[in-house]
Amino acid sequence: MATRHPGPLAGAIARTLLHRMGKQPAEALPRDWLDATILTVRDEIVERWVETTLATQRRALKQVNYLSLEFLVGRLLSDALRNLGRDGEVASALAELGVNLAEIEELEPDAALGNGGLGRLAACFMDSLASLGLPAFGYGIRYVNGMFRQRIDGSGQQVELPETWLAQGNPWEFERRDSVHRVGFGGAWHVVEDGRVRWSPAEYVEAIAVDMPVVGWRGRHVNTLRLWTARAIEPLRLDTFNQGDFAGALADQTRAETLVRVLYPNDSTPAGQELRLRQEYFFASASIQDIVQRHLRAHGTLATLPDKAAIQLNDTHPAIGVAELLRLLIDEHRLPYDEAWDITRRTFAYTNHTLLPEALESWPLPLLGRLLPRHLELIFRINADVLAEAQAGTGSDTAAVEAVSLIDERGERRVRMANLAFAGSHSVNGVAGLHTQLMQQTVFADLHRLYPDRINNKTNGITPRRWLLGSNPGLATLLSEAIGPAFVDDLAQVADIRPLAEDAAFRDRFAVVKQANKAALAAHVASLTGLNLDPAAMFDVQVKRIHEYKRQLLNILHTMVLYERMRAAPQLDWVPRVKLFAGKAASGYATAKQIVRLANDVARRVNADPLIAGRLQVAFLPDYNVSLAERIMPAADLSEQISTAGMEASGTGNMKLALNGALTIGTLDGANVEMREHIGADDMQIFGLTAPEVTRLRERGYDPRESLELLPELKAVLADLAAGRWSDGDQQVYASIIESLLTEDRYLLIADFATYDAAQAALDRRWSNRQEWTASAIRNVAAMGWCSSDRTIAQYAREIWRIAA
Numbered sequence: 090m091a092t093r094h095p096g097p098l099a100g101a102i103a104r105t106l107l108h109r110m111g112k113q114p115a116e117a118l119p120r121d122w123l124d125a126t127i128l129t130v131r132d133e134i135v136e137r138w139v140e141t142t143l144a145t146q147r148r149a150l151k152q153v154n155y156l157s158l159e160f161l162v163g164r165l166l167s168d169a170l171r172n173l174g175r176d177g178e179v180a181s182a183l184a185e186l187g188v189n190l191a192e193i194e195e196l197e198p199d200a201a202l203g204n205g206g207l208g209r210l211a212a213c214f215m216d217s218l219a220s221l222g223l224p225a226f227g228y229g230i231r232y233v234n235g236m237f238r239q240r241i242d243g244s245g246q247q248v249e250l251p252e253t254w255l256a257q258g259n260p261w262e263f264e265r266r267d268s269v270h271r272v273g274f275g276g277a278w279h280v281v282e283d284g285r286v287r288w289s290p291a292e293y294v295e296a297i298a299v300d301m302p303v304v305g306w307r308g309r310h311v312n313t314l315r316l317w318t319a320r321a322i323e324p325l326r327l328d329t330f331n332q333g334d335f336a337g338a339l340a341d342q343t344r345a346e347t348l349v350r351v352l353y354p355n356d357s358t359p360a361g362q363e364l365r366l367r368q369e370y371f372f373a374s375a376s377i378q379d380i381v382q383r384h385l386r387a388h389g390t391l392a393t394l395p396d397k398a399a400i401q402l403n404d405t406h407p408a409i410g411v412a413e414l415l416r417l418l419i420d421e422h423r424l425p426y427d428e429a430w431d432i433t434r435r436t437f438a439y440t441n442h443t444l445l446p447e448a449l450e451s452w453p454l455p456l457l458g459r460l461l462p463r464h465l466e467l468i469f470r471i472n473a474d475v476l477a478e479a480q481a482g483t484g485s486d487t488a489a490v491e492a493v494s495l496i497d498e499r500g501e502r503r504v505r506m507a508n509l510a511f512a513g514s515h516s517v518n519g520v521a522g523l524h525t526q527l528m529q530q531t532v533f534a535d536l537h538r539l540y541p542d543r544i545n546n547k548t549n550g551i552t553p554r555r556w557l558l559g560s561n562p563g564l565a566t567l568l569s570e571a572i573g574p575a576f577v578d579d580l581a582q583v584a585d586i587r588p589l590a591e592d593a594a595f596r597d598r599f600a601v602v603k604q605a606n607k608a609a610l611a612a613h614v615a616s617l618t619g620l621n622l623d624p625a626a627m628f629d630v631q632v633k634r635i636h637e638y639k640r641q642l643l644n645i646l647h648t649m650v651l652y653e654r655m656r657a658a659p660q661l662d663w664v665p666r667v668k669l670f671a672g673k674a675a676s677g678y679a680t681a682k683q684i685v686r687l688a689n690d691v692a693r694r695v696n697a698d699p700l701i702a703g704r705l706q707v708a709f710l711p712d713y714n715v716s717l718a719e720r721i722m723p724a725a726d727l728s729e730q731i732s733t734a735g736m737e738a739s740g741t742g743n744m745k746l747a748l749n750g751a752l753t754i755g756t757l758d759g760a761n762v763e764m765r766e767h768i769g770a771d772d773m774q775i776f777g778l779t780a781p782e783v784t785r786l787r788e789r790g791y792d793p794r795e796s797l798e799l800l801p802e803l804k805a806v807l808a809d810l811a812a813g814r815w816s817d818g819d820q821q822v823y824a825s826i827i828e829s830l831l832t833e834d835r836y837l838l839i840a841d842f843a844t845y846d847a848a849q850a851a852l853d854r855r856w857s858n859r860q861e862w863t864a865s866a867i868r869n870v871a872a873m874g875w876c877s878s879d880r881t882i883a884q885y886a887r888e889i890w891r892i893a894a
């Protein structure tokens with residue numbers, strides 16, 4: 090439809106293509122059009138960004154600084170256009186140029202800045218902060234290769250490939266050569282004049298800020314995502330180079346770049362561990378220096394830091410920042426210890442994301458002392474006060490005193506980052522009600538007794554802009570037609586559709602939207618894997634990182650049992666199911682990788698069996714990321730949230746799926762508990778042991794073999810698996826999985842199998858009454874106003890940061 094006289098916006102995009110990229114429309118590739126579109130839209134965003142920054146300065150507003158090792162932001166163009174309200178205009182302008190907006194949007198790579206729920210939470214929070222007009226900086230690392238891209242090889246195994254999201258440049262970013270900070274490592278500290286301490290690091294790296302704008306809803310407010318990249322102080326040693334030692338000449342630069350190469354380097358080697366700690370300090374130090382510098386420029390004195398800056402630690406990865414701020418205040422700005430500690434504690438707040446002991450971060454004391462000697466000294470100083478308070482409070486209870494210590498003295502001495510974060514913060518929050526309660530009762534029980542006002546709850550949320558308006562335009566349009574558009578500004582209003590669950594005509598329209606989303610996902614899966622999914626079947630999805638506690642294995646074993654049942658009685662009227670799995674297994678996590686392989690082995694066997702054709706299909710979709718999630722959520726009928734009770738901190742996938750009209754099969758874990766309060770018990774399928782029951786069972790002594798005796802079908806499936814019948818005769822591949830199930834079953838799959846099976850059967854019966862199923866799905870959507878991250882962020886603002894939202 091190219092016209093002779095393009096409109097102003099089309100003209101602007103064509104001029105960007107010519108002037109900034111040096112291309113004529115005739116020679117432009119689709120990716121060039123994408124970049125030209127982003128750069129054109131960016132101009133407007135930058136103007137609003139500057140306005141936001143100036144208004145914040147003029148009004149001397151308190152700012153939020155959200156420190157996170159991950160920001161799983163996904164693609165940015167469609168999000169930015171929607172938030173600016175420009176999607177329609179830009180689509181027409183591009184059409185004038187003969188370009189399809191939806192097609193070029195697909196070419197934008199997902200920003201490879203995160204791994205899973207924690208990183209996605211940070212991204213949803215950034216969206217909500219900007220949408221609520223709260224001035225904020227997100228601080229993180231600009232990973233060149235992210236975590237990894239997941240491929241599934243011919244034998245069904247995960248292969249990790251580098252993510253190359255920056256290969257063609259990143260049109261969203263601005264390198265700030267004036268925001269550069271030196272970060273030191275190693276060396277020693279000594280006392281200089283009047284008792285001051287000076288740390289003389291053995292080496293320095295430079296952190297350079299790379300900023301990306303974060304556009305809020307309706308485009309009124311634009312915040313900053315500031316990511317650090319690293320450069321050697323002396324990137325090239327020319328004398329060494331000229332002597333012919335090229336690698337040596339570039340060694341410092343290589344070391345610097347290693348810091349920002351990948352997220353979560355495998356830390357099973359000492360070198361990997363050291364890299365990880367260096368990375369955390371690099372990021373925390375650069376961010377804290379930056380916050381201090383910006384505050385001083387705006388307000389002149391650090392005494393007001395807690396009034397003008399809140400620092401939120403997203404898990405313990407940036408917790409060394411507590412010691413870094415203290416160090417800067419004392420060593421550089423000459424504040425007395427008590428005043429510095431008071432400022433530090435009033436500025437920091439910490440969000441805990443896990444109770445699993447093996448996931449609580451701690452660093453060997455010698456390693457931390459070698460890399461950060463001055464920080465270790467300050468940690469000892471903080472600890473002395475904490476221990477004194479604990480002794481004063483608990484008297485002779487040495488176990489309680491040991492538990493609050495920042496140093497783990499059992500075995501090799503280690504620094505406990507969670508205890509450092511706890512001690513250095515005025516607020517410590519969990520991410521769902523149950524999780525917060527368990528924090529108080531388990532890992533932080535003694536710290537909680539010592540500082541009883543510190544722990545609070547902020548249940549996670551998701552941004553409805555991406556997870557409803559963006560991912561499910563069909564549903565958004567239907568809602569808007571039915572209840573008006575108010576819900577787009579305030580998701581709580583979505584409650585208005587609840588009565589329409591009783592309206593047959595509305596149910597039909599709702600079902601039509603779901604069906605179209607399923608057809609779209611089926612087409613995508615066909616293009617990815619060659620498998621043609623039956624869009625009439627129940628789409629039963631479990632998509633999330635692969636972890637034993639999330640119990641993908643329970644779902645897979647149940648799928649195997651179901652398959653055997655269908656084979657044994659093919660004449661019966663089975664509810665057709667499509668089982669969808671997606672998720673990455675951490676590269677060093679062998680069991681998780683075997684679970685990926687098993688899902689693929691099961692898929693291969695089931696999908697090839699003509700006897701059950703039309704009844705059961707299984708697919709493992711490779712490389713789960715935000716863009717894939719945006720396709721899956723709107724197409725799901727059933728959401729699997731089946732973690733061992735007490736182990737999932739919150740979950741946000743559960744919320745995305747319910748908001749998109751899936752029913753949940755789940756345990757009373759994480760945010761499922763609160764979802765049930767909002768949705769109502771009748772519209773969720775809850776099963777399994779509760780957290781207190783899990784504790785009691787473990788105390789009583791649990792024998793998985795004994796429980797298995799009552800589950801002959803599961804027993805038979807495990808025997809077949811052991812005999813290699815699901816793995817081309819290979820009896821070794823799954824031997825260790827089976828062994829650990831039979832001897833320990835730490836995640837209680839066997840204990841929960843019967844109730845899970847009963848819950849799945851109940852869902853089959855529900856599915857057979859599709860009107861009622863759809864009504865239930867509608868009530869699920871109606872209840873999800875509460876899950877908006879706008880609600881979560883408003884609570885953080887009021888109760889932790891004390892700023893007006």
Ligand SMILES: *Cc1c(COP(=O)(O)O)cnc(C)c1O
Pocket residue numbers: 161204205206207209632633634713714715718739740741742743745
């Ligand atoms: C939402 C999301 C997650 C978190 O899923 P959970 O089910 O809460 O573990 C992980 N990865 C991606 C890409 C997501 O969008």
